[in-house]
Amino acid sequence: MNHNVFERERPLAHTKLGTLRGVTYGDVNIFMGVPYAHARRFQMPVEIEPWEGVRNAYHHGPIAMQALDTNPFAYYRGLHMLEKQNEDCQNLNIWAPRTLNGEKKAVFVFIHGGGFFAGNAFEEISFDGFNMAHNSDVIFVSINHRLNIMGHLNLEEYGKEFWNSANVGIADLVVALKWIHENIAAFGGDPANVTICGHSGGGGKVQCMFMLEEAAPYFQKGMVMSGAREPSVYPAVDRESSRKIAKDIMNELGITKENIEKLYDVPFSELARVARKVAQPFGWGPVANDYFPGFPVEAGLPAFSKDKPVIYSSTLGEFPAVSIPAEEKLTMTEEDQVAYLRNLLGEYTDYMMELFRKAYPEHQIIDLAFMDAGRRHAAVASALEHAKKGCENVYLMMCSYCVPEDGWLPIWHGGEMAYIFQNEDKVLVLNEAVQGQRYAQILSTLTVNFVKYGDPNNKYLPVWKPVRNGENNTMIVDLNCRNVAHHDDELIELFDKYGPKVTIKLSHS
Template structure:
């Protein structure tokens, strides 16, 4: 192990909010768990508070809590990695080959899959950015953000402070891109050459950011890997109040107490949601957990038309053969015609 791991000799980097120290492994500089923003439940993210001294960046940050416990299964095909969950999950990780501010390496910004309800920046072993950084000579950034009812739950009828709640998870990603714009030069990256890419739900987040004016100019290229919303994962529409009223009733609260949803334990909030949402979904009502088209997010380009800025973004789109390989197929793939 001698000579592979370096820590004490690593330079301390100055970011907009304070100083950071990560570590070096076999030539790659690695910084984990960097806080890019902070946020109260159902509210838009704000800039991270500055700190004094040197903050360590050697451990991954928390991942967003899930609506249900993730039970390991099919691990041969989908080898998940598990990590502590907490709402304080707005963090990112960086791999780089240089800490020279003039290096201007291309930046690759990875957005994990799991629809809009689950997953994390470290869920898959392949999300480790070391090899991509090393062999591509690029700066790799991976990001955690709020998911499910923490990131996509329209509380706006209950107060102005919740105006952005329906798309808070997307706003987190914009905040992370703002952090990259303001800080990535210190890690050898070029803020003028940022490519966002993701698979499955991460691909949907890429296309969503293309339709988000607040993200204009924060990235310059996109790669969508098997992630196009539509019939498989329709976007949220409609009035959120029936869902919220049902959850309040389940929790023994009145509609006048809707603000308490901001502070009750997440486990209780998720349990109430899981109990009432199936019936509301069956009736065609709003159940959240996906972005909701509004002034912040304009809706998917193929459905509503691409924004003028989205038309300027070069995009690669691909398909993942095993996108739903973890679930039983409704057909025998060995018997369908080649064309099908």
Template sequence: MKNTKIVIALLAMQFLPMLVTGQKTTGTTPILAGFRDAVVQTEYGKVKGYIHNGIYTYKGIPYAQAERFMAPTKPDSWTDIRSSMAYGPVCPMMEPTTKVSDESEFVYHHDWGFPNEDCLRLNIWSSGTDAKKRPVMVWLHGGGYSAGSSQELPSYDGENLSKKGDVVVVSVNHRLNILGFLDLSEYGEKYKSSANVGMMDLVSALQWVKENIASFGGDPNNVTIFGQSGGGGKVVTLMNTPSAKGLFHKAIAESGVVGSFQDKAITKRVAAAVLDELGLQTAQIAEIQKISYEKLAAAGTKALQKVRAQLTTEGKPMAGGGWSPTLDGSFLPYQPSSPEALAISANVPLLIGSTKNEFVPSLSALRNGSSEDVKGFLQKKYGEKTDAYIAAVRKAYPADTKPTDLMDIDDRFRQGAVRYSNLKSATNTAPVYMYLFTWQSPVVDGYYKAIHCMEIAFAFNNISRCEEMTGGGKEAYALADKVSQSWINFARAGNPNHKGLPTWQKYTSANGATMILDNQCVEKYHHDKEFLEITAPKTL
């Protein structure tokens, strides 16, 4: 009997990990992070990452360096093997996140990272460091041009997308807000590029990719840039950037384009207001390099408020609402809608779209609003067009039944995507494909619908990492399989079609072809034409 008890105890100890975790042990180690694992030679020295579930992973690799307000230059070389296993610093934010909404933070699950102005870093995921020449997908994060980072959302992790499509995924940190877009060009030759150094950083990252990505198993001649929200705006900006031509070959813009670049007359006013807030004279401009970021950011915020108020009085809009790319005549010589700008990327296939609900107005206004409440909300916004608006929404989305569904249809990002697609499809020699992500998340009683950022988890095949946003159900996994495959196929050959979807036709302004991404994916043609006409014009 005593021996029997001993045997039972030993068996219990053997299977204890399975009882505790509810998972079977595989007998293999999912992560390899030894000193000899995942070592790759770059132009600047060797880097060592790690291998997780068969994916070679590298984080925090410096792709450039820069002094404050100056154009980026190549990074310094190193002699030892550089450990590149953890995310690098992120660009400081104008308003550090010290307080968040509990519910929305549950849904988005942010990772704010650690801030440092020395933030020009990139991350790489690849299924091999051989000579296979895999398609490369360079992710540009959201947050407008003022916030965000390559690690901000769990959906940004590139492992699953890399594994599924045998693609190399790259994500990038760069300078934002006042660090990336303060126009000091009036104050000396050394600051001549300061208005756009945040975008120059991204060009430097693409140049690094061209020079080094083959060592990570990628093809430098098959690079797709893709991004969401502000990242979508950055994608479109790069499509209009002469110095970026040839550094990427396909583009995906999710829930974000750029309407126009900031006028230099305005950016000069903002810079003068910043110096005034800091108490600096023109002759003291060198002092701006020594001022703490916190003081600089505070001055920038006050300067923007001051200039915005002046422009409102003068009846002049501020493009982008603040820190954003500037039409400087050199790095960005053309407005995005000009023929010269459109010609720069005429041979670049474009996949573009948005989500059905984006910022979901009912979340903050009328979460459980009645039909009367919703109509009152709409009347304040659309006035005498309210009845026509309601009829247009019901025609476009006949399955919507909740009163708040009427007010939650995005009338901003969809407008921008359609306008830019009309321009590109009319001038591109390469195809344009349009999508609309309409899948409704079940989390928090379904209130978050197809909110801004919802589609990212599906594009990256990251449902398991984003259960708080997607619910993690079978429908989410099934749609993620279809969406991520489209993104992969587009990156590979410029065409998002695959057997899991109905035929996805090229977009033209005449056919309005839009792939509806939902539990049942269908292609529709001008399905929301009346809605777009009623809600236009809108600016991004």
């Protein structure tokens, strides 16, 4: 068997809807662009019909229409937006290790980030599921679904067919999870052992699935990576304001209830142009209504999800709000670092430095400048809400590793995912032979243990205590890991008030 080329023999998977033909790479069968639903514009997804014969699943499926071209950070170095776009984007991808004797493997479902307005299942080269499937013997699934104006435009005032148009993007995910539940056994997967994991906006989507009773039967565990939602940091989209945005867009297009059929013929480019004119790009997202009650912290975790184990995670660096040239970073003395922080943080600098040294003693003091208090706030608040409902397996994680290539740059928003997927060698800035591989071993092992058994504890970690009774026990995941409680509460509170605010720069096309 040649692990470097696709095998001539094509694997078949006999799903409930029909037979799929994929490709084999080493000991992993790969099926790409598998459709799970279809939908008319702005309407709820409908499960696909069975087909006759064999359907080829050799190629990536189309991704969601992108309403905004992103200006990615240099360190992502991935496949940003190179996939074909189509409104018919409800498809998924499967990496399935070959099975023997009818064994059932745990299933890891990845939901991409990009808020609720951008991104796709192959946005990063590190989103490839082969290594995780091959090395860890789990089935890796990634999902494409509707986004932005196509997934979250609130047209409820324009007809019964649009009753939930504000949430069809997350409704797509429910149908995808149902498809996985009903068909993953054909690939060797265990439908009773499914973990959904989302990064950034994908983490918010995982939280949405916890809130939807319709989705609850189709997964058993969740991982929310730098994407938890909390009202004071990342509030849900207000229903009334979402209706006003829709009305403004329709007025710009000259469409009313009486001529609503015209909406189906408006080119997407025109929809996107008008949407950019009247709405903020990050403003798209699910809207609380009879279908979606809201995110856990604001609406309360429902009883049907209270026993599902979950990991809430954030990184120390997330989105840098400061810009220090690499050559300057590497030559800064501690005196230089302190001077920089004083200029950045003002009168609270000394106290914040004291708190930071106590919370993160292994870090250089300049790392304080890179903190993102909001995502840490949201992760802690969400974990505490989950634990309050009685779940005994709620875990908090802070990824604080510093990437060696830049001397000490704290791991950023999304940087940990390449390590989890065991693809750190695909991202140049992470490809450090010794430390990078060790960190990948730590992060991937805790993830795989959680996926298989619902418990991330393993030989690389000290005992990881779950969140209990208001104790925000956190595993600091670094080359030397430690479990701590309330180690940075006051620091995060201060930094949130007086630290630099993160802004994400985007470009329109």
